[in-house]
Amino acid sequence: MIVVRAAGAAAERVGDKTLVVDSAGMEILTLNPVGSIVWWALDGERDVEALTDHVLGRTTSTDREVIAADVERFVAELVAAGLAVRTDADG
Numbered sequence: 001m002i003v004v005r006a007a008g009a010a011a012e013r014v015g016d017k018t019l020v021v022d023s024a025g026m027e028i029l030t031l032n033p034v035g036s037i038v039w040w041a042l043d044g045e046r047d048v049e050a051l052t053d054h055v056l057g058r059t060t061s062t063d064r065e066v067i068a069a070d071v072e073r074f075v076a077e078l079v080a081a082g083l084a085v086r087t088d089a090d091g
Contacts, residue, residue, distance in 0.1 A: 001086040003051065003075050004044035009083045011039060020083060027081065034059060038074055042084055048072050 005011075008023025018036040020029040031039055034055060041054045052068045061067055078084035 001088065002044055002047050003042050003079075003084055003086055005039070005042045006083050006085050022082060027083075029081070029083070034070070035074060038071060039078075042078075044087070048075055051075070 006023065009020060010023075011018050011020045013036070016033040016036065018031040018039050020031060020039065021027065037055050037058050038051055041051055046054065048068070048071055052064065052071045055067050055071060056062070056064060059067070075084060075086075079086060
């Protein structure tokens with residue numbers, strides 16, 4: 001499944017962090033540097049495996065299993081909060 005930022009969610013980079021506001025303006029999330037990498041990679045082109053590869057290419061961690069679990073958990077949190085959506089690979 002491909003993951004994309006939800007329509008209406010707004011974000012702004014602040015240093016190496018990202019502030020995300022939901023479409024209703026009720027929830028503000030401050031993402032750490034790794035969360036920021038994931039957020040900006042939610043372009044509708046990547047699934048969790050590709051997001052994991054993207055993060056691995058931009059961090060000093062080399063433990064793929066740990067990064068994959070963290071990315072999956074974070075994506076699930078974003079989806080539950082209505083900030084991201086999982087879609088079929090075909091659109």
